[in-house]
Amino acid sequence: MLEIRNLNARVEGADILRNLSLSIKPGEVHAIMGPNGSGKSTLGNVLTGRPGYEVTSGEVLFNGKDLLSQEIEERAREGLFLAFQYPVEIPGVTNMEFLKASVDARRKHLGLPDLSSFDFMKLARETSKRVSLDAAFLKRGVNEGFSGGEKKRNEIMQMMLLEPSLCILDETDSGLDIDALQVVAGGVNAMRDDKRSFIIVTHYQRLLDYIVPDHVHVLAGGRIVKSGGKELALELEAKGYSWLEDEVA
Amino acid sequence: MTDFQTTDFQQRALTLAGQQQSPAWLAALRFEGSEQWLNADWPGRRTELWKYTPLQALQKSTSAGWSSALPQGAGSAALLTIDAIRLVFVNGVFDAKASTANHDSVVRFSNANDAQRSLIEKHLGRIVDTKRHLFASLSNAWVQDGVLVHVPRNVVLEKPVYVVHVSTPEAEPVIANQRLLIVLEDNSQAELIEHFASDARTQNSFVNALTEVSIAANSSLQHYRINLEQEAQIHIGGVHIDLQRDSRYSGFTIAEGSALKRIDYQINHRGNGAYASLNGVYLPRNNQLVDYHTNVEHWAPHCTTSEIFRGIIGDSARAVFNGRILIHPDAQKTLAELSNRNLLTSDKAEVDTKPELEIYADDVKCAHGATVSQLDQTAMYYLQSRGVSKTQARTMLSFGFINELLQDLPQPAVRDYLQHHLTVLFGMDTGTGLS
Numbered sequence: 001m002l003e004i005r006n007l008n009a010r011v012e013g014a015d016i017l018r019n020l021s022l023s024i025k026p027g028e029v030h031a032i033m034g035p036n037g038s039g040k041s042t043l044g045n046v047l048t049g050r051p052g053y054e055v056t057s058g059e060v061l062f063n064g065k066d067l068l069s070q071e072i073e074e075r076a077r078e079g080l081f082l083a084f085q086y087p088v089e090i091p092g093v094t095n096m097e098f099l100k101a102s103v104d105a106r107r108k109h110l111g112l113p114d115l116s117s118f119d120f121m122k123l124a125r126e127t128s129k130r131v132s133l134d135a136a137f138l139k140r141g142v143n144e145g146f147s148g149g150e151k152k153r154n155e156i157m158q159m160m161l162l163e164p165s166l167c168i169l170d171e172t173d174s175g176l177d178i179d180a181l182q183v184v185a186g187g188v189n190a191m192r193d194d195k196r197s198f199i200i201v202t203h204y205q206r207l208l209d210y211i212v213p214d215h216v217h218v219l220a221g222g223r224i225v226k227s228g229g230k231e232l233a234l235e236l237e238a239k240g241y242s243w244l245e246d247e248v249a
Numbered sequence: 250m251t252d253f254q255t256t257d258f259q260q261r262a263l264t265l266a267g268q269q270q271s272p273a274w275l276a277a278l279r280f281e282g283s284e285q286w287l288n289a290d291w292p293g294r295r296t297e298l299w300k301y302t303p304l305q306a307l308q309k310s311t312s313a314g315w316s317s318a319l320p321q322g323a324g325s326a327a328l329l330t331i332d333a334i335r336l337v338f339v340n341g342v343f344d345a346k347a348s349t350a351n352h353d354s355v356v357r358f359s360n361a362n363d364a365q366r367s368l369i370e371k372h373l374g375r376i377v378d379t380k381r382h383l384f385a386s387l388s389n390a391w392v393q394d395g396v397l398v399h400v401p402r403n404v405v406l407e408k409p410v411y412v413v414h415v416s417t418p419e420a421e422p423v424i425a426n427q428r429l430l431i432v433l434e435d436n437s438q439a440e441l442i443e444h445f446a447s448d449a450r451t452q453n454s455f456v457n458a459l460t461e462v463s464i465a466a467n468s469s470l471q472h473y474r475i476n477l478e479q480e481a482q483i484h485i486g487g488v489h490i491d492l493q494r495d496s497r498y499s500g501f502t503i504a505e506g507s508a509l510k511r512i513d514y515q516i517n518h519r520g521n522g523a524y525a526s527l528n529g530v531y532l533p534r535n536n537q538l539v540d541y542h543t544n545v546e547h548w549a550p551h552c553t554t555s556e557i558f559r560g561i562i563g564d565s566a567r568a569v570f571n572g573r574i575l576i577h578p579d580a581q582k583t584l585a586e587l588s589n590r591n592l593l594t595s596d597k598a599e600v601d602t603k604p605e606l607e608i609y610a611d612d613v614k615c616a617h618g619a620t621v622s623q624l625d626q627t628a629m630y631y632l633q634s635r636g637v638s639k640t641q642a643r644t645m646l647s648f649g650f651i652n653e654l655l656q657d658l659p660q661p662a663v664r665d666y667l668q669h670h671l672t673v674l675f676g677m678d679t680g681t682g683l684s
Contacts, residue, residue, distance in 0.1 A: 088631040
């Protein structure tokens, strides 16, 4: 599914990722944890091709194809999805317009016929219900005036509509109350199957009570310093990150 | 130094103005206008009010030059679908067939009764300051017919007034004079939609359109001015508004560009507690020009102004925005905000924006700002990260930038019409409905 080999990346002249390697197989859920500034968000940004994130060396294969040479939108159409830590507000463009344009693009890439406006609106309304977002949000500007929790649920709704093969959740749990957290986790768990993979980037162990990962990695100083099973998350919860950072140093 | 050609335009226009038939009681205004028009210094590059907007497009090179229109049928412009009191003019000539039946509150000057006539005499040409607005004096010199909307005390006009000006190409390029006078008495309310349209053919007329608005105490007017003519259309327009105590004016204006398109708004807060909001959109493309000059003057205390203009300038087009708010010494406790944002979608596009705030009172809250920028890169990335192509993302963001001002328009017929127009203009109809 995803092969990251010796990835080095910099942002605004600073080296953030250093020789990062990671292999994800279909159906796996990987949690990436780590202290602030460890490069957790950078990974998602680099994989999706965010402008300003420069890959200096290394390679990434997604479904066997070179990912880093693809345009941002090509990666998305191929099935890569990033739930943003800070979803962007786009006033004047309705959520419905935005979702329809996204789904149209993905379906076209997969060789599927366009959904009619009627069918799409029906699907969008059903999906918004699944993430407990009132259908009125579909008519509002993209994320415009949404609360933090509503923005995150909107991200999960997009994920459900686009049915990506690799989903990266970038601190989707940050700032959420327990109800919203359960909605997010419920969305992920409902989508888990033996083909779809997830990278859950989180600062807190709490989310992993609801989304049980197959692998947990600790990122510090731009590289993976420790990997383990789900029990590693509990260890981190108890001991914090400093003992690992000391190991790196 | 005056330019021989353009002085020639002044002469030619005056000759045509003199040929217009009009009621005798308008003769004094016409005479006054003629004098001012002929004696006015023709604007050049050093004339501050016309600095970025040359008038060369008025110098038609055809041997006959400008002429005035003959009565003719309606053109094929796409109009609003709305239940309204509708008056249609084609190249300045009233088209009875395309208009709705007579209405007590909405009459043409030529049909005015004595009471209406005295209202017209009292206000027409008196709200606009002709010393500052050259083409208003031509309008006065020319005034032969026009529309009076008169809403008496305590009356809420039951339907919107929809005044349509259609341009169609003529064998000789014509000058069409459009004149509108709105008089709202105390505690009254009305909605007015002015729509300047043309068919798709290459236009060759010059529309000189002047609207004067008097809003008495505690009255309110909702006003739309839509300028979506074909790009060869020349348009010089002015909207001049006097607001009395506790009255309200809410205006929205949109213009696509043309060889020469200049629209002036003058808003005078004359009574305590008046409120004015004016939002506008300009969308010049190709080699077009749009020039908005707005001037809001606070003469009285406790008045509020909110003004937002946004423009998208593409290709080799040019936009001019000059937004001035002037707070006179007596206008304490004024609240005034002016914002102008511009998106340039090409390297050759140009905007000259100048927000001006002049404050002579000491207890006021005012803010103004102007920005010129490209599309938001983070929003571009967000859209692309969902599979939307770069081109489509640009289109969506451009649309959104303008739609922010359209989506809250209170009149659904105008909102739907403009949103549809924009989706077509931006080539982004995805069929989910926008409202």
